[in-house]
Amino acid sequence: MNIVAFCKNIEKIKLESWTIYPDRHLLTDNDKIERELEPLLFRMLLYFIENSNRIVTRQELSDEVWQQPYVDDNAINRAISELRKALKSEKQRGQTLKTHYRTGYSFVLDAEVIYKGTQTDASNTRPEPIAPTITHKPAPSSANLSPSRTPITKYIWGGVAIAICVVAGVMLKDQLPLITEEIDPSSELVKNKEYITQLDKEILTWSKGSVAFQDLSLGGRFLAYSFLAEGDRNSALYVKDMKSLQNIKLVEREGANVMPTGWAADSLRLYYQISRIGENKVCELWSATFMPDSTDAEHTKVWDCHAERRMSVTSVENTLLYTKYDYRDRPYISAIFSKDLVSGTEFQVTSPNIRFSGDFYVKLSNSKNEILFLRSIKNGTAIFKANADGSDQEILVRLNYRLRSVDWSDDDAKVMWFDDNENKLMTYELASKIVSSVYFPLEKEMHSAMVVSAEQLIFSTKLLDGNIYQVDESTSTPLLTPFSVSDVTESLVAPFNRANGGIFLTRGARNQSLWKMIDGARTKLLSLPTTEIVDIVLSPDDSQLLVAYQNQLEIISMDNLNIVESITVNDTIADASWGLNDNILMTLIKDTSDAWSYSLKEQKFVRLTKKGIHSARMIDEDYLYYFDKSYRLIKRELENGSEQVLLDLSDITHLSWSMTNEFVYFSSGNSISKMDLRSLTVTKLLDVERKTDSFFGIFTGAVKGQVYVYAKRLQNNHLLNVSVAK
Numbered sequence: 001m002n003i004v005a006f007c008k009n010i011e012k013i014k015l016e017s018w019t020i021y022p023d024r025h026l027l028t029d030n031d032k033i034e035r036e037l038e039p040l041l042f043r044m045l046l047y048f049i050e051n052s053n054r055i056v057t058r059q060e061l062s063d064e065v066w067q068q069p070y071v072d073d074n075a076i077n078r079a080i081s082e083l084r085k086a087l088k089s090e091k092q093r094g095q096t097l098k099t100h101y102r103t104g105y106s107f108v109l110d111a112e113v114i115y116k117g118t119q120t121d122a123s124n125t126r127p128e129p130i131a132p133t134i135t136h137k138p139a140p141s142s143a144n145l146s147p148s149r150t151p152i153t154k155y156i157w158g159g160v161a162i163a164i165c166v167v168a169g170v171m172l173k174d175q176l177p178l179i180t181e182e183i184d185p186s187s188e189l190v191k192n193k194e195y196i197t198q199l200d201k202e203i204l205t206w207s208k209g210s211v212a213f214q215d216l217s218l219g220g221r222f223l224a225y226s227f228l229a230e231g232d233r234n235s236a237l238y239v240k241d242m243k244s245l246q247n248i249k250l251v252e253r254e255g256a257n258v259m260p261t262g263w264a265a266d267s268l269r270l271y272y273q274i275s276r277i278g279e280n281k282v283c284e285l286w287s288a289t290f291m292p293d294s295t296d297a298e299h300t301k302v303w304d305c306h307a308e309r310r311m312s313v314t315s316v317e318n319t320l321l322y323t324k325y326d327y328r329d330r331p332y333i334s335a336i337f338s339k340d341l342v343s344g345t346e347f348q349v350t351s352p353n354i355r356f357s358g359d360f361y362v363k364l365s366n367s368k369n370e371i372l373f374l375r376s377i378k379n380g381t382a383i384f385k386a387n388a389d390g391s392d393q394e395i396l397v398r399l400n401y402r403l404r405s406v407d408w409s410d411d412d413a414k415v416m417w418f419d420d421n422e423n424k425l426m427t428y429e430l431a432s433k434i435v436s437s438v439y440f441p442l443e444k445e446m447h448s449a450m451v452v453s454a455e456q457l458i459f460s461t462k463l464l465d466g467n468i469y470q471v472d473e474s475t476s477t478p479l480l481t482p483f484s485v486s487d488v489t490e491s492l493v494a495p496f497n498r499a500n501g502g503i504f505l506t507r508g509a510r511n512q513s514l515w516k517m518i519d520g521a522r523t524k525l526l527s528l529p530t531t532e533i534v535d536i537v538l539s540p541d542d543s544q545l546l547v548a549y550q551n552q553l554e555i556i557s558m559d560n561l562n563i564v565e566s567i568t569v570n571d572t573i574a575d576a577s578w579g580l581n582d583n584i585l586m587t588l589i590k591d592t593s594d595a596w597s598y599s600l601k602e603q604k605f606v607r608l609t610k611k612g613i614h615s616a617r618m619i620d621e622d623y624l625y626y627f628d629k630s631y632r633l634i635k636r637e638l639e640n641g642s643e644q645v646l647l648d649l650s651d652i653t654h655l656s657w658s659m660t661n662e663f664v665y666f667s668s669g670n671s672i673s674k675m676d677l678r679s680l681t682v683t684k685l686l687d688v689e690r691k692t693d694s695f696f697g698i699f700t701g702a703v704k705g706q707v708y709v710y711a712k713r714l715q716n717n718h719l720l721n722v723s724v725a726k
Contacts, residue, residue, distance in 0.1 A: 013049065014112040017091035020045070029091050040065070041083050048097070048107035057104035057570075059328075062351055071351060080105065103590075194438045200726075204240060204458070204719040205247065211460050211719055213310065214450055216242075217263045217270065222290065223458065223719075224250075224260035224270050230716060235259065237272050241295055248295055256282050261313040261322075265364040270297070271313040273305070277653060283307055285322075302341070308332075312361045316368045316388070318342050321349065323360055333358040336373050338389065349390035353377070357532075361405055364388065365412045372406050372415060380529075383415065383428070396428055397435065400529070407451045418449040418457060425451060440722065445487075447717065455724040461717040466696075468493050468504055471665075471672065471685060471707040478685040483708055484517060493708045494536040494545060495701025502701065502708070503545060505536055514545075526561055535576045540702070546584065548576035553584065555600075565600065575615045587615045595626055608638070617659050625664070631655050633664065633675075647675055647682070658700040658707075665707055667695040672709060 013020040019028050025042045027035040037045065044065045048056060061079075062071040080097060087096040087109075098106045204223065205211050208230040215224045223242055227249075228235040236252035237260060251258045256276040263270055268290040276282040283305040288297040305311065307325040309332065314321050318341045323334040336359050339346035352358035352375055361374040368388065375382045381403040386393040396415060406417045415428040424437040440457065449459035466489040469480040484490045488506045495502040501518040503525070512528040514536070528547070535548040544564070545556045553567040553576065571588040579585040582600045585608075587593050592612035596605050608616065608624055616626035624636045625646075633647035647664070649655060654669035664675045672686045672695060688694065688711075697710035 011114050014114065015049070015087075015109045017089065018087065018109075022046075027086060029089055033089055035086055037086060040079060041086060044079060044083055045087075048105070049111045052107040052109075052111055054570075055100050055104045055106045059351065059353060060104070063353060073348070194436070198725040199440065199442075200723050202721040204245075204721050206718065207247075208716050210235075210463055210714045210717055212447065212463055213259050214448070214458055214460060214719055215260045215262060215270075216450065216452060216458065217268055218265065220452065221268065222270070224263070224272070225460075225719060226257070226259040228257075228714065239270070239295070246295070250288060250297065251286070251299070255280075259310055261285070261311045262362075264315045265366075265368055266316050269315070271302070271315070273307075273311055273313075275308070275310070277308050281308075285311070285313065307334075309334075314362060314364050315341075316364060319388075321362050321364065321371065321388070323358075323362065327352065327358055335359050336362050336371075336390070349386075350375075350384075350393070359384075363405070363407060365408050366410060367412055370412070372408065374403055374406060383417070385415070385430070396430075404448050405450055409454070414454075416451045416454065418451055418459075420446050420449055420459075425454065425457065427454060442722070444720070457722045458719060459722065460719050463715060463717050465489070465713050465715055466491050466507075467711055467713075469709050469711055470705075471709060473685070473705065473707070480686060480709070480711075484515070484522070491710055492533065492536050492697065493699045493710070494538045495699055495703070495706040495708060496542050497538060497540055497702035497706075498542050500703060500706065502699075502706070503536060503538065505533060514547075526556070534573050537576065537578045538701075539578050546576060546578055548573050548586070553586075553598075567598070577617055579618050580621055585616060585618055587613065595624060609636070614655060615657070617657075619659060619661050625659060627655060627657065646677075646680055654694075656695065656697050658698045660700050660702070665698045665700060667698055667709065669694045669696070671695075672698070 010022050013022065017029055019030055020026070021028070025037045025039070027033075027037055027045075044061065047061070047065050051060075058073065058076055061076055066075075084097055095108055098108050100106060205225070205227070207227070209232070210228040211225050212235075213224075213226045216222070217224070220242055223240040225238055225240070226235045227238045234253070234255060235257045237250045237258040238247055239250050240247050250270075251272060251274075253274050256274050258272060258274050261271045261273050264287075270288045270290070272286050272288065274282060274284040274286065285302040285305050287300050287302055289300070290297045302320070307323075309325060311325075311334075312323045320339045320341055322337060322339065324337040325332065325334045327333045327335040333352065334357070335352050336349040337346050338349050349362075349371075350359045350373060357376040359373050359375050363372045365371065371386055371388055373384050373386070375384060377398060380398065380400045382398045383396045383403070383406055384393055385396055399419075401419065401421055403417055406415060408414070409416060409427075413430055415430065417426050418424070419426055419437075422437075423440050423442050425440060427436045427438075428434075429436070438454070442459075445462040447460040447463040449457050452458060465487075467485040468483045468490045469485070470483045472479045472481045483493070483502075484504050490504055490506050492505040493502050494504070499518065501516070504515050504517060506513045506515060512533060514525040514528065516523045516525055531549050531552075533547060533549055535546070537546045537548075538544070538558075539546070543558055545558060547554045547556060550572055551569055553565075553569065553573070554563050555565040556562065557564050569586075569588065571590045574587040574589050574593055576584060576586045579597060584598045584600065586596050586598065588596050593614070594610060595608040595613055595616035597608055598605050609626065612629055614627040614629060614631065616624055618624055622638060624638055625633065626636065627633050627649075631649040631652060632645050633649070635644045635646050637643070647666075649666070649668070652668040655666065656669075657664060657666035659665065659677075662677055664677065666673055666675070670688045670693075671684060673682055673684045675682045693714075694712045695709050696712055699708045699710075700706060
């Protein structure tokens with residue numbers, strides 16, 4: 001199809017007192033006023049018309065209208081203001097764009113698309129909006145291939161036409177950067193594939209315990225890392241003098257973990273984070289500046305932070321670059337910010353896509369003029385390059401796997417990272433845009449790797465082991481029996497409701513897989529992308545499997561393993577379960593986290609709570625059971641809204657739970673208990689075997705005895721210095 005010709009088939013778009021002529025970018029009131037819109041405002045206006053039944057976020061405008069990885073908030077404000085001015089006249093006095101505080105904008109004018117040579121029906125009305133906004137994608141079938149005859153059809157095809165016109169406008173103006181292709185190790189885009197046959201290996205840490213977050217200083221003098229000694233509950237900050245090979249405990253804090261977050265780019269200054277989550281939450285950012293030719297350091301508190309995750313921090317002179325969490329009030333989403341340590345002023349450097357976990361790593365170039373940063377994207381990670389102030393952002397590569405860090409070559413001409421699933425050191429040459437790979441024959445499975453040079457790595461061996469166990473209550477003392485215990489990480493399980501066994505998920509660096517387990521026999525069902533999976537749940541009759549991602553639901557038929565329905569959700573899905581009567585129960589996070597029910601039959605949401613909760617479950621049509629933010633279990637009668645507190649766990653810092661018709665099973669991380677729903681009696685079932693074990697998920701099925709737990713165990717590991725043998 002000729003896109004430009006297609007656009008010319010649209011005669012006009014009516015907006016109450018206004019008329020738009022797309023082929024001329026012209027806005028007129030059909031009387032005295034004619035305004036030719038500049039390309040950016042024209043694209044923005046068409047995007048608002050196309051999405052007139054919902055709120056459009058600022059991030060969407062950045063992604064879909066500017067089509068740039070970063071757009072300053074001031075630029076969006078100016079464009080919104082200019083568009084409002086353009087739509088204002090004596091005839092059009094009312095509101096055209098409504099601002100939704102901390103959310104976005106909605107278009108309030110009725111729109112009608114008219115094609116050349118067609119007649120219009122003046123009785124059309126705009127469809128009612130549904131909250132929260134979703135895009136529903138039913139699987140193709142004979143039942144939905146025929147076009148609908150309802151009045152909404154014109155709006156649907158009008159929206160398609162507008163979208164094509166927006167694309168045409170982008171193509172005609174040729175203003176946007178090329179999108180870099182996704183890089184796969186086997187791709188033809190990867191040139192100069194080399195294989196190393198012999199490595200020199202040196203163990204850097206010998207003590208028994210768990211090591212992580214290794215980071216090398218400017219010039220390679222110090223290696224910082226976090227170390228949890230065997231038998232301890234909290235990690236301490238260590239540095240290793242790479243000349244004397246001495247390991248030094250630099251900082252420890254009782255009841256808190258201490259971890260390095262990055263080095264300054266112009267001095268021997270280490271930034272580190274002191275963190276404790278839970279009721280007595282602590283988050284502090286500190287710096288340790290090392291004296292010349294000494295392992296002594298001067299410690300300075302930088303500020304109190306609010307992150308529950310490890311930050312990425314670097315600096316040059318008095319300017320600090322760091323990952324700031326709770327971006328746009330979204331938990332666990334981060335953006336890169338710059339802060340002047342003298343004046344205290346800061347500004348936003350990057351604007352991530354809020355559908356994923358944001359921008360989570362930043363690295364200054366050796367020239368101090370540019371940065372690399374990593375962005376979480378669907379199915380993997382994107383590497384970006386920009387000036388140190390965030391300008392001139394450019395996406396270099398999209399990777400179909402998760403990446404923790406990236407580095408510059410000494411001359412800043414190349415970008416390097418390590419693909420730990422394929423054991424390949426990857427190099428991207430900025431001038432030629434050529435990607436090269438070098439295979440490292442590593443014998444041990446790794447947790448994370450940092451690139452020192454094209455011939456040297458420092459990596460930590462495998463740190464965590466995740467397995468699934470079944471809770472056996474048939475004996476006087478309940479036991480944990482292995483359900484799926486292997487060298488790979490198993491994390492989620494969906495118990496069958498009409499049989500023993502279930503479906504479970506295994507996670508790898510590049511992919512995830514669904515497996516079926518019945519009577520101890522495993523069968524692989526599907527390979528899935530690396531997009532974060534929140535929950536997997538079987539329907540009450542075991543005929544369908546719900547796979548919940550952070551912003552999407554997929555329903556898979558267990559007969560043929562095809563996706564029968566796909567539902568995209570704008571808000572972040574915290575958890576999901578199969579409700580009653582073809583309803584899906586979810587906890588969605590926006591400004592607060594609340595329970596929503598989604599009807600597969602009616603394709604719409606119903607909000608069940610309005611106060612902010614942890615998560616919710618339903619076992620009948622009359623009541624909703626949910627834990628609030630204080631970890632109190634509340635039984636809510638849906639008809640009249642009356643509530644009863646059943647259980648108070650406000651003294652714990654971690655909660656996972658599930659329920660059957662008779663019991664609520666819950667874990668605080670170091671134990672598993674259950675509560676009888678009739679007597680409200682609580683019984684402790686199990687404690688963890690070791691201090692470094694944790695229970696991170698509980699899953700129940702309808703069959704008695706179908707109670708499973710996901711357990712994580714920290715392993716003793718060490719740091720290895722690996723280089724190409726001379």
